[in-house]
Amino acid sequence: MAESTSVRIPVETFELDNGLFVTLSEDHSAPIVAVNLWYHVGSANERTGRTGFAHLFEHMLFQGSENVAANEHFELVQRAGGTLNGSTWLERTNYFETLPSHQLALGLWLEADRMGRLLPAMTQEKLDTQRAVVKNERRWSVDNQPYGTWWEKLPELAFPESHPFHHSLIGSFEDLDAASIEDVAEFFATHYTPDNAVLSIAGDFDPEEARSLVRKYFGDIPRGRGRSPLPSMDVPAHFGAPLRKVVEDDVTVPRVFMAFRSPAFGTEEYYAASVAGAIIGMKKGSILYRALVRQKQIATEVSAFTFDLAKGRDLLICDVTARAGVSGTSLEQNLSSEIDRIVAEGVTSDDVARAVAIISTEIAVAMQSASDRADKLSMFATYFRNPSLANEQVTKYESVTADAVNSFVKTNMTNTNRAVLLYIPRGEGVQ
Amino acid sequence: MQLLVAPMRRLPVVTAILVVDGGATTEPPGKEGVADIAAHALVEGTQKRSADDLVMALERLGTSISASADWESSILKMTVLSPNLPGALGLMAEMVTSPRFDNAAVERIRAERLSEIIQTRSEPGVLADETFSLELYGAGSRYGIPLGGSAESVTAIAVDDVRGYHRCGFNPKAATLILAGDIDTDAARQLADRIFGAWKDAGGETAARRVTTAGGKPRQLRVVDRSGAQQSELRMGHVGVPRSVPQYFDVVVMNAVLGGLFSSRINLNLREAHGYTYGASSYFDWRRDAGPFVVSSAVQSEVTGAAVSEVMNEIHRIRSDAIQEEELSLATSYLAGVFPIRYETADAVASGLAGLVVFGLPDDYFTSYRSNILGVTVEGVQRAAQNFLRPEDLNVVVAGNPDLVLSQLTQLGLGEVGVVRVDA
Numbered sequence: 141m142a143e144s145t146s147v148r149i150p151v152e153t154f155e156l157d158n159g160l161f162v163t164l165s166e167d168h169s170a171p172i173v174a175v176n177l178w179y180h181v182g183s184a185n186e187r188t189g190r191t192g193f194a195h196l197f198e199h200m201l202f203q204g205s206e207n208v209a210a211n212e213h214f215e216l217v218q219r220a221g222g223t224l225n226g227s228t229w230l231e232r233t234n235y236f237e238t239l240p241s242h243q244l245a246l247g248l249w250l251e252a253d254r255m256g257r258l259l260p261a262m263t264q265e266k267l268d269t270q271r272a273v274v275k276n277e278r279r280w281s282v283d284n285q286p287y288g289t290w291w292e293k294l295p296e297l298a299f300p301e302s303h304p305f306h307h308s309l310i311g312s313f314e315d316l317d318a319a320s321i322e323d324v325a326e327f328f329a330t331h332y333t334p335d336n337a338v339l340s341i342a343g344d345f346d347p348e349e350a351r352s353l354v355r356k357y358f359g360d361i362p363r364g365r366g367r368s369p370l371p372s373m374d375v376p377a378h379f380g381a382p383l384r385k386v387v388e389d390d391v392t393v394p395r396v397f398m399a400f401r402s403p404a405f406g407t408e409e410y411y412a413a414s415v416a417g418a419i420i421g422m423k424k425g426s427i428l429y430r431a432l433v434r435q436k437q438i439a440t441e442v443s444a445f446t447f448d449l450a451k452g453r454d455l456l457i458c459d460v461t462a463r464a465g466v467s468g469t470s471l472e473q474n475l476s477s478e479i480d481r482i483v484a485e486g487v488t489s490d491d492v493a494r495a496v497a498i499i500s501t502e503i504a505v506a507m508q509s510a511s512d513r514a515d516k517l518s519m520f521a522t523y524f525r526n527p528s529l530a531n532e533q534v535t536k537y538e539s540v541t542a543d544a545v546n547s548f549v550k551t552n553m554t555n556t557n558r559a560v561l562l563y564i565p566r567g568e569g570v571q
Numbered sequence: 572m573q574l575l576v577a578p579m580r581r582l583p584v585v586t587a588i589l590v591v592d593g594g595a596t597t598e599p600p601g602k603e604g605v606a607d608i609a610a611h612a613l614v615e616g617t618q619k620r621s622a623d624d625l626v627m628a629l630e631r632l633g634t635s636i637s638a639s640a641d642w643e644s645s646i647l648k649m650t651v652l653s654p655n656l657p658g659a660l661g662l663m664a665e666m667v668t669s670p671r672f673d674n675a676a677v678e679r680i681r682a683e684r685l686s687e688i689i690q691t692r693s694e695p696g697v698l699a700d701e702t703f704s705l706e707l708y709g710a711g712s713r714y715g716i717p718l719g720g721s722a723e724s725v726t727a728i729a730v731d732d733v734r735g736y737h738r739c740g741f742n743p744k745a746a747t748l749i750l751a752g753d754i755d756t757d758a759a760r761q762l763a764d765r766i767f768g769a770w771k772d773a774g775g776e777t778a779a780r781r782v783t784t785a786g787g788k789p790r791q792l793r794v795v796d797r798s799g800a801q802q803s804e805l806r807m808g809h810v811g812v813p814r815s816v817p818q819y820f821d822v823v824v825m826n827a828v829l830g831g832l833f834s835s836r837i838n839l840n841l842r843e844a845h846g847y848t849y850g851a852s853s854y855f856d857w858r859r860d861a862g863p864f865v866v867s868s869a870v871q872s873e874v875t876g877a878a879v880s881e882v883m884n885e886i887h888r889i890r891s892d893a894i895q896e897e898e899l900s901l902a903t904s905y906l907a908g909v910f911p912i913r914y915e916t917a918d919a920v921a922s923g924l925a926g927l928v929v930f931g932l933p934d935d936y937f938t939s940y941r942s943n944i945l946g947v948t949v950e951g952v953q954r955a956a957q958n959f960l961r962p963e964d965l966n967v968v969v970a971g972n973p974d975l976v977l978s979q980l981t982q983l984g985l986g987e988v989g990v991v992r993v994d995a
Contacts, residue, residue, distance in 0.1 A: 147582055169581040172912050211843055215834045219901050221908010238912050272846025272871075276802065280849050280869040283801040286693040390799050392693045393686065424614070425630040430623065433683075440683045440690075464686035494630045501633030501652050505584055508916040 147504045148531045149513055152347065153521070158363045159335025162354055163517040163527040165342040167510065173343035175247035176236040176514035177255075178522045180338075181331035182229050183311075184304035184370060184451075192274065192311010193319055195228040197327050199270040201235065202226070206257035210266060213250055220246055223511075230295075230305050231451060232522055238511045241344040245353055248341075252357035255337065258328055264321055271316055278310045286391045287563050297385050298399050298455055298559045304370055305449065333364030338521040342514035373452030377401060378552070383559035386468070388566045393440075394468035395461045396475055397561040400552050402456040405448040406524055411536045412544040413552065417444040417456050418495035419487050419545065420479075425494055427487075428460065431478050438466045438474055450523040456552070468564035476558075483553050486546040500534045572743040572767055575928070576759040577751040577920045585656050585752035586917040589647040589663060590925045593740040594640050596713050596859070597778040602736075603713065604720020605728050606640035608680050609736045613638045613647070615676035618669040622676060625662065632659045636666065642718065643780075643859050644929050645740065650918055653753040657762060664766045667741055677730045688722050692993055696869070698795050699804035699970040702991055706791045706966050707810055707863055714783045714862065742772040747928045752917035783860040784810070790963065792988040794977055795970040803875040803971035807882055809964040811864035814857040814930045821955035822855060824947040827902035829853050829889050829956075830866055834901060836885050837866060845881070847874045859930065864960070872972055876979025879967055886965070890956045893949050907941040 152164040183194045204210040217224045222239035237247045282288040292308040299306040339358070341350050379401055403409035421428050421444025432439040441461040446454050458479070462471045506512045513530070520529040564570055595606045614636060616622040629635055632655040638647045647667065651659045691697040701717055708715030716724065748767065750759045790809075816822060823831075830837035830853025841851040851868035866886075870878040914920050914937075927936055969976050973990055980988045 167581070169579075170911050170915055172915065211834065211839065215901060218832060218834060218905040218909075221905055221910075221912075223909060223912055240908055240911070269843065269846045273842055273849055276847070276869070276871055277849035279802040279871070284695055284804075284869070286690075390693055391690075393690050423630055423635050424626045425623075434622065434679070437679060437682070440686050461690070463683065464689040494627065497631055497633035498635075501650070501655075504582060504652060505650055505916075505918075508582055508584060510915065 146534055147507050149507065151517065151528045151531065153527060154351065156334065156355065156359055158359070158361055160358050161338045161521055161525070163338065163340040163521050164347055164350055165340070165513055165517060166345065166347060167342065168344045170510070171241045171344050172238055172510055173241045173244045173247070173341060173345045174236065174238045174510035174514040175244070175251060176234065176340045176342070176511070176518045177251050178338045178518040179233045179332055180231070180336050180522050181233055182231045183307065183309040184230050185331060186307070189315055189318060190323060191307045191315040192309070193315070193323060193327065194233060195310060196270060196274050196316060196319055197324065198226050198228045198233050199274060200262065200267065200324055201254050201258065203266045203270065204261035205254040206260040207253050208250065208261070210261070213254070216246060216250065222247070228309065230309060230449065234515065234518065236511060236515065244341070244345050244350065248353050248357050251339070252361065255332060255334065255358070256361040258332065259325055262321060262324055267319070267321055267324065271319065274310075275313060275316060278313070282310055286389060287395050289387065289389070290397055290561060290563070293385065293387060294397055294399055294457070294559070294561050297383055297561055298379075298401070300375065302371065303375065303452070304373065305452070330364065330367050334358060334361050335363045336367065338518045340514040340517040340521065340527070342517065343510035370451070375401065375453050377453065378557040379559060381556055384562070385560070386562045386564060386570050388568070389563050391563055391565050393462045393464050394466065394471050394565070394568070395459070395563045396468070396472050398458045398475060398479070399559040399561070400456045400557050402446065402454045402548070402552055404452060404454050405446070405450040406529075409548065410446075410454065411540050412548040413454070413456050414446055415492060415495045415499070415537065415540045416487070416545045416548050417446055418499055419491045420444045420482065421458050422495065422498060427482060428458065428475070428478060432460060432474060436474060438463055438471060468562050468568060468570045472560060472562050479553055479558070483549055486549065487542055489542045492540060492542050492545060496537050496540065499537050503533050572763070572770065573747040574760060574763045575747060575749045575924050576754065576756045577749075577924060578755050579752050579917055579920065583653040583753050584650060584917050585653050585750060585754055586648065586650045586921040587656070587660055587663065588749040588921045588925050589667065590747045590749065590928050591645045591741055592643070592745040593778070594643045594645055595718050596642050596780045596783055597740060598713070598736070599732070599778070600781070601724060602728050602732050603716045603724035604684060605732050605736045606645060606740070607719045608677070608684060608725070608728060609733045609740070610638040610640045610645045610647070611680045612672055612677050612733055613666045613670050615680065616671035616673065617665045618671060619665065625666070629659060629662055634659050636663055638666075640718070641929070642714070646925065648921075656754065657766070660762065660766050664770065668770050670737060672730065672734050672737070674730050677733050681725060681728055684719055684725050685722060687719070688725065695797055695800060695804040695970040698797070698993060699806045699968050702793055702795050702970070703806040703808070703865070703966065703968040704863065706788075706793060706968060707808070708783070709788060712783050713781050714858070714860070738773050739776055739778055743767070743770045744772060749921045749924045749928070751921035751924065790966055790986060792967045792980060792986055793969070793991050794973050794980065794988060795968065795991045795993060796973050797970050798972055798974070800872065800971045802869050803872050803969045803976055805868050805870055805875065805878060806865055806968045807879065807965050808863050808865040809961055809966060810861050811855045812959050813859060813861050815859070818951070818955050818958070820943045820947050821951040822959055824899070824902050824906065824944065825889065825952040825955040826853055826855055827906060828894055828898050828952065829885065832902065832905060836889070837882060840881050840885060841868060841870065841878055845874070847871055847878050857930070872975040875969055875971060875976040876983055879980065880983060883962065883965070886960050886962050890953070890960055890962070893953050896949065899947070899949055899952060903944050903947055907944045910941060
């Protein structure tokens with residue numbers, strides 16, 4: 141049996157008068173420090189006709205600010221020996237750099253300059269170039285990639301049209317074309333404000349110095365003027381009927397995604413759903429790998445994972461790629477009957493123990509990286525105002541029982557709560 | 572068996588890597604892919620345990636072992652909470668010393684590899700990579716054929732080939748165990764002795780390495796026919812230099828300036844100045860023999876010719892003109908400064924040590940790395956560009972829509988452009 145080794149990190153928090161929520165986590169084992177900012181805005185906040193804008197805007201944040209030239213952000217961080225990036229998701233956008241510890245001030249100053257003074261640097265030319273870059277990102281990651289459209293087709297199938305998670309994160313060409321410099325100004329004023337952001341610092345720093353640097357650089361940035369709330373994120377616990385979409389694509393083997401509506405990230409029930417996913421599709425000891433890859437030999441790859449959506453309801457997704465020669469129809473039927481069998485027979489405490497051992501190890505392994513620690517702190521601070529939840533994850537997973545998993549499986553994996561997205565080679569046809 | 576230990580005590584995590592010298596370059600001709608299949612088949616059970624029992628035993632300890640072949644080695648790797656290390660390491664040893672190699676299991680791994688080959692025929696990036704390697708090296712060189720083999724070579728592999736590869740290649744003389752993380756040197760030595768001490772050479776002849784150098788082929792320009800493509804997967808380059816090249820650090824810094832960093836010339840040109848792409852980069856693929864020098868990007872179909880032309884210009888420019896001091900200092904201060912970030916995790920440290928083993932680098936490689944990087948000069952960079960970049964030899968491969976890109980490439984005047992068709 142795996143031994144439990146709980147990893148805890150120190151967590152301190154404070155808040156500036158302008159609403160910026162700050163988390164500090166000291167660790168002096170390596171001479172590096174991670175700076176991580178989460179803005180509580182993602183593709184869910186886009187208005188009609190502006191799909192893809194949150195992500196396009198993320199690109200614009202690397203195009204300079206009042207005291208930083210275009211692309212100088214990258215250059216200053218790399219010259220300092222640091223790494224950096226940003227990413228956009230349905231519910232949030234994050235920006236992060238890891239630096240040698242004596243360069244903490246640089247990272248904080250760069251983030252503050254673009255939070256406080258972005259607009260003086262914005263030009264139509266920069267917007268047009270980044271629009272072209274993002275269109276090429278879309279071609280590369282979605283349109284010219286086998287199965288690449290699943291990222292937009294699955295949420296489209298699994299959330300109703302009026303729901304903020306329904307539309308494409310990367311956006312349509314038409315909407316990207318429509319984005320204007322006025323949209324940039326408006327989005328910035330509405331969402332990129334200190335009271336809509338969380339700043340985390342993890343690694344080798346002096347807490348007194350960090351506090352004073354944060355106050356110095358971020359303290360005079362004004363609070364936002366308020367945002368209109370998101371439309372209702374509520375959806376019923378189940379789809380209510382089987383949902384299904386078949387996509388003919390430039391692929392040589394079929395691949396099927398099966399999504400189940402599941403409890404929102406962070407709820408008690410979420411942990412049972414997450415463990416169910418690991419039992420069903422994580423690694424070679426999972427139910428689907430053993431059944432579909434090893435025994436029936438109709439698939440080559442399986443996985444199962446949650447989207448970790450903290451608003452409304454989450455999705456648990458199984459993803460299975462066929463062995464060449466296996467039809468889409470057969471792949472889908474075999475996956476369905478395995479899920480039926482799990483619903484009928486349930487999982488065992490051995491299944492749970494295997495899944496929890498893997499998940500707990502992965503949580504500890506991720507804690508090695510200052511960047512990962514800072515990102516987790518920002519996530520729990522953004523969604524729940526409680527970064528210390530980063531220390532509670534292993535305990536929450538360890539308290540999941542087979543009964544809890546079976547309760548999730550029997551209520552959430554039944555036929556009326558399945559959304560199937562099936563990719564087949566062009567011309568194959570499907571029942 | 573050699574043992575390398577890198578204690579890192581902050582978290583109860585250990586990464587274990589077993590490197591076995593050999594790899595794809597020691598495969599018998601016609602059986603390309605057998606090294607990787609042998610590695611994957613190690614996970615399919617031992618003399619004592621079925622595949623399911625082995626996998627379950629590892630996963631109950633919270634881990635799994637990945638096994639794969641590289642050009643010059645086979646590598647088994649796992650990351651585990653330190654209290655579970657003895658148990659998991661025992662399972663790793665069992666896999667290596669007494670694999671089961673059931674006919675049915677090996678056959679399944681082989682069929683999955685064939686399926687993967689069929690699957691990648693729809694992946695433009697993979698098609699571009701594989702066509703590029705073949706054009707550079709030819710099918711007579713091991714580097715010309717994909718690491719995992721071709722449909723033809725994998726079809727020719729029998730179970731006895733897999734057993735034979737393991738018997739000859741997997742012996743303690745060729746192996747190094749690397750433990751990085753929450754363990755000290757004495758404990759590591761005792762553990763390695765206890766677990767791997769009984770591992771004996773099975774007596775097979777270690778296969779000779781195949782010559783992998785290319786035979787000086789003239790430049791080729793190829794379009795891989797993807798009529799429905801939304802974009803062009805572009806690869807440009809030529810045979811590069813071996814890892815043992817004395818000017819290694821000059822080449823690394825030169826490449827960082829040319830296309831290795833986000834702020835490199837090629838990326839700023841293609842992405843930030845022109846908006847042709849989401850990203851463009853260049854790299855020397857370091858191997859024991861000369862691996863490829865590659866410029867890689869996915870560009871909008873309509874500007875494929877212009878992108879090729881811009882890359883050509885950048886390669887000419889870095890040879891003809893000395894780089895600016897600011898460009899040099901950006902590259903060297905980044906590469907030297909990022910060192911503690913790059914080696915933050917046990918996995919990264921163990922993988923870095925595996926690189927030392929594979930390439931036979933000195934023990935002080937990591938301690939002298941920063942000073943070696945910071946010692947590179949503007950002149951050194953220019954010499955490296957002049958010696959190791961050969962504009963007249965640059966091959967160009969585009970996986971894309973021939974109707975859109977063929978005429979653009981022809982108009983560049985670099986030579987005749989051939990079209991390659993891939994059966995689905």
